[in-house]
Amino acid sequence: MTNPRTQPLAQDVPALALGTSWAKAHDELVVLHPATGEYHSLNKVAARIWELTVARSSLLEIGRTLSEEFEVDEATAGADITQLWNELTVIGLLVRGDCSRPSFCSD
Numbered sequence: 001m002t003n004p005r006t007q008p009l010a011q012d013v014p015a016l017a018l019g020t021s022w023a024k025a026h027d028e029l030v031v032l033h034p035a036t037g038e039y040h041s042l043n044k045v046a047a048r049i050w051e052l053t054v055a056r057s058s059l060l061e062i063g064r065t066l067s068e069e070f071e072v073d074e075a076t077a078g079a080d081i082t083q084l085w086n087e088l089t090v091i092g093l094l095v096r097g098d099c100s101r102p103s104f105c106s107d
Contacts, residue, residue, distance in 0.1 A: 031093055033092065
């Protein structure tokens with residue numbers, strides 16, 4: 001049986017982990033992990049997902065935007081979002097749940 005919180009829901013709104021820093025360079029984005037000091041490079045699609053995350057878009061909204069901007073079907077966009085969301089959550093750059101601050105929260 002799959003844990004229901006291992007897969008994001010369409011209405012979920014991801015949040016950045018407290019203290020996460022990032023900078024955009026052309027089509028890529030570099031993210032600094034607040035706890036480890038490690039840098040993570042995001043490609044063009046992942047960078048766009050990150051920007052929409054900062055804007056507090058839901059996963060459904062992000063999927064629709066990616067579908068339009070990158071000319072892919074929503075199922076493909078949703079799969080890309082889910083994969084990135086899960087990877088960034090596992091390493092601690094994104095967190096799930098309700099947050100009282102606009103784009104940041106802590107575990």
